[in-house]
Amino acid sequence: MVPLNYYLVLSAIIFAIGVTGVIIRRNIIVILMSIELMLNAVNLTFIAFSRSLGSMDGQVIVFFVMTVAAAEAVVGLAIIISVFRHRQTLDPREMQLLKW
Amino acid sequence: MESLNLLRLIPLIPLLGTALNIFFGTRLGRRNAGCLACVAVGLSFLLSLWVFWRLPAAGSFGDTLFTWIESGSFKAQISFQVDALSAVMLLVISGIGLLIHIYSLGYMGHDEGMVRYFAYLNLFIFFMLVLVMADNLLLLFVGWEGVGLCSYLLIGFWYQDHTNTIAGNKAFVVNRIGDFGFLLGILLLVWELGSQGVWGIDFPALKGSAHLLRPEKVTLITLLLFVGAAGKSAQIPLYVWLPDAMQGPTPVSALIHAATMVTAGVYMTARLHFLFSLAPATLAVIAAIGALTALFAATVALAQNDIKRVLAYSTVSQLGYMFLAVGVGAFAAAIFHLFTHAFFKACLFLGAGSVIHGLQGEQDMRKMGGLRGYLPTTYWTYLIAALAISGAPLTAGFFSKDQILWQAYAGPNGSGWLWLSAWITAGLTAFYMFRQFFMVFHGKCRVAEHARAHIHESPHVMTVPLVLLAIGAIFAGWLGPPEFIWGSAWDHWLGPLFAVPKAIHEEPVGQEIFFMLVTLGIAGAGFYLAYLSYCRGATFPERISSWAGGIPYQWLLNKYYIDEIYNLLLVRPFTQVSTWLAQIFDLAIIDGIVNGVAERVRGSSLFWRRLQSGNIQHYLLGFLTGTVVILAYYLYL
Numbered sequence: 073m074v075p076l077n078y079y080l081v082l083s084a085i086i087f088a089i090g091v092t093g094v095i096i097r098r099n100i101i102v103i104l105m106s107i108e109l110m111l112n113a114v115n116l117t118f119i120a121f122s123r124s125l126g127s128m129d130g131q132v133i134v135f136f137v138m139t140v141a142a143a144e145a146v147v148g149l150a151i152i153i154s155v156f157r158h159r160q161t162l163d164p165r166e167m168q169l170l171k172w
Numbered sequence: 173m174e175s176l177n178l179l180r181l182i183p184l185i186p187l188l189g190t191a192l193n194i195f196f197g198t199r200l201g202r203r204n205a206g207c208l209a210c211v212a213v214g215l216s217f218l219l220s221l222w223v224f225w226r227l228p229a230a231g232s233f234g235d236t237l238f239t240w241i242e243s244g245s246f247k248a249q250i251s252f253q254v255d256a257l258s259a260v261m262l263l264v265i266s267g268i269g270l271l272i273h274i275y276s277l278g279y280m281g282h283d284e285g286m287v288r289y290f291a292y293l294n295l296f297i298f299f300m301l302v303l304v305m306a307d308n309l310l311l312l313f314v315g316w317e318g319v320g321l322c323s324y325l326l327i328g329f330w331y332q333d334h335t336n337t338i339a340g341n342k343a344f345v346v347n348r349i350g351d352f353g354f355l356l357g358i359l360l361l362v363w364e365l366g367s368q369g370v371w372g373i374d375f376p377a378l379k380g381s382a383h384l385l386r387p388e389k390v391t392l393i394t395l396l397l398f399v400g401a402a403g404k405s406a407q408i409p410l411y412v413w414l415p416d417a418m419q420g421p422t423p424v425s426a427l428i429h430a431a432t433m434v435t436a437g438v439y440m441t442a443r444l445h446f447l448f449s450l451a452p453a454t455l456a457v458i459a460a461i462g463a464l465t466a467l468f469a470a471t472v473a474l475a476q477n478d479i480k481r482v483l484a485y486s487t488v489s490q491l492g493y494m495f496l497a498v499g500v501g502a503f504a505a506a507i508f509h510l511f512t513h514a515f516f517k518a519c520l521f522l523g524a525g526s527v528i529h530g531l532q533g534e535q536d537m538r539k540m541g542g543l544r545g546y547l548p549t550t551y552w553t554y555l556i557a558a559l560a561i562s563g564a565p566l567t568a569g570f571f572s573k574d575q576i577l578w579q580a581y582a583g584p585n586g587s588g589w590l591w592l593s594a595w596i597t598a599g600l601t602a603f604y605m606f607r608q609f610f611m612v613f614h615g616k617c618r619v620a621e622h623a624r625a626h627i628h629e630s631p632h633v634m635t636v637p638l639v640l641l642a643i644g645a646i647f648a649g650w651l652g653p654p655e656f657i658w659g660s661a662w663d664h665w666l667g668p669l670f671a672v673p674k675a676i677h678e679e680p681v682g683q684e685i686f687f688m689l690v691t692l693g694i695a696g697a698g699f700y701l702a703y704l705s706y707c708r709g710a711t712f713p714e715r716i717s718s719w720a721g722g723i724p725y726q727w728l729l730n731k732y733y734i735d736e737i738y739n740l741l742l743v744r745p746f747t748q749v750s751t752w753l754a755q756i757f758d759l760a761i762i763d764g765i766v767n768g769v770a771e772r773v774r775g776s777s778l779f780w781r782r783l784q785s786g787n788i789q790h791y792l793l794g795f796l797t798g799t800v801v802i803l804a805y806y807l808y809l
Contacts, residue, residue: 095792172784
């Protein structure tokens with residue numbers, strides 16, 4: 073059996089990749105995908121603990137997270153399409169009207 | 173104390189009159205509004221008479237409306253009471269108030285603001301009645317402030333003229349100074365009694381527990397209360413507002429600034445006589461100030477040329493007499509003089525009003541003269557009132573003034589000096605009154621030719637009150653002649669209230685008669701001198717006025733320059749400090765601090781606002797940093 077720590081380390085690595093992607097990528101669709109990556113890293117942690125502790129709670133929460141992630145992807149992509157129609161770009165640096 | 177629920181109607185009827193005149197006065201028409209006001213005061217007068225009639229000897233009526241303030245053991249009620257003292261004041265206020273209301277129908281008949289005038293006048297009567305009927309100090313203070321307000325409103329009644337509003341302001345501000353002292357006195361009294369466990373402020377409770385107070389506290393309290401009295405009753409050093417208050421309509425001067433409101437201070441000291449009696453130092457101060465004011469104001473009155481200003485200074489002087497009486501512990505004599513003074517001084521003012529009315533607003537006595545034939549009723553009533561104030565035998569002023577003079581000498585706190593100054597004042601009074609009388613009514617007519625044809629006697633609505641007041645000016649004094657004539661009904665009436673000391677009556681009667689004759693002598697001398705100077709045309713007024721280069725005369729003419737001195741010492745520094753505060757301190761320092769803080773905030777915002785770049789990835793980096801910092805804090809610290 074694979075020890076819990078392996079899962080946690082893998083989860084942390086995926087999460088870090090997600091965070092890095094959110095912060096440094098210049099394409100807003102990739103940023104959205106990086107967010108999904110972060111959510112799934114968290115899901116992995118939940119599942120690992122659920123298995124390790126023999127409790128179903130973690131798995132229930134994962135279902136919620138997946139639902140939220142799906143909704144988030146829908147709304148996010150709709151916004152992105154709308155923005156793209158207006159500005160012909162996907163670069164977040166071009167989308168900074170709401171500033172001082 | 174007997175309960176009598178009718179009492180509340182006495183002040184409330186004039187209040188109702190005010191309300192009706194304010195809301196419906198213009199619809200009623202000027203004449204009806206005036207009549208309504210007269211009826212309201214008339215009803216109060218009838219009720220007062222009835223209460224006076226029913227009042228048991230040495231007893232009192234009470235009427236409690238509701239509890240006003242209740243806090244812990246402290247309790248103040250809206251509650252009226254009438255005892256011997258209040259009953260006398262009620263009759264004076266509503267009776268003389270009624271006559272002056274009726275007179276005003278004629279005097280103000282052509283005035284645009286007549287409805288407003290009668291609303292104010294009724295409001296004044298309401299507050300004055302509250303003042304004298306209050307059964308506790310707080311309610312008395314309510315009436316006290318209310319009459320001050322009405323006085324202010326009526327002095328500045330003709331507000332189109334700027335000098336009138338300035339005079340009103342002056343009266344209000346000077347009264348505020350006095351009222352501040354009065355309020356401090358009340359608070360100190362409540363505080364001190366409270367520390368002894370007595371939390372009542374109604375007069376019976378105060379009377380019952382006054383002995384608990386420490387002597388030095390009583391002195392302080394009574395001195396503060398006297399500051400209030402000096403403000404309201406125009407004593408040195410707060411008398412300066414009263415002569416200026418003559419800017420108001422003449423009936424107002426008669427009602428508020430001669431007969432009733434200005435005597436509120438005397439009433440208050442008499443009402444709290446049990447406190448003042450415990451403070452001999454305060455009484456000495458009051459006696460000295462009273463005597464000084466009487467003498468001082470009488471000398472100023474010698475040289476004034478405005479018909480109302482002479483009477484104003486005369487009022488200040490007579491109020492000085494009343495405080496002299498209070499100061500020597502003769503409270504009954506003070507109230508007696510208040511009573512008689514109300515008649516003859518109201519009569520004098522209304523007479524002066526009649527003269528002014530007949531001359532279309534002329535007030536300078538140098539432009540009068542010889543009016544005897546034109547204004548016969550005014551002439552005779554004025555003569556009677558002038559005789560009364562001068563203390564001619566058997567008139568009202570004779571008995572009341574004589575009693576004060578006698579008490580000033582022989583009373584428990586009397587002294588020769590007090591008597592001497594009061595005695596000189598009596599002579600001056602006779603002189604300035606008859607100087608005025610002869611200047612106005614005798615000699616050659618100095619009215620301008622074109623105006624002379626219009627001189628007319630006032631209508632009956634004005635002369636009848638004059639006649640009634642003149643009758644009062646003779647007979648009011650017969651209530652209280654000295655013991656050796658037929659005994660004083662007055663002392664019998666008020667004596668139990670003030671617990672008049674019996675010792676003074678043990679003085680030999682011969683001495684009292686001697687003093688009476690001496691006083692008559694100087695009053696007669698004053699009269700004769702005025703007669704010689706202003707009727708026979710002797711030249712020594714000119715010689716006296718030009719004596720020593722005319723400097724003493726100029727002093728008197730300019731009222732000892734007191735107004736100028738006050739302006740220089742108090743008003744100007746005060747306005748300068750205020751101007752500095754407003755224009756330098758407020759603008760540069762207060763506004764500077766506020767604007768400076770705002771400017772610094774704005775300056776730093778110019779820098780910090782760059783954080784809001786609008787780039788979502790910057791914000792996310794911020795989130796991340798924050799999360800890492802917080803995690804690091806919890807994990808490693």
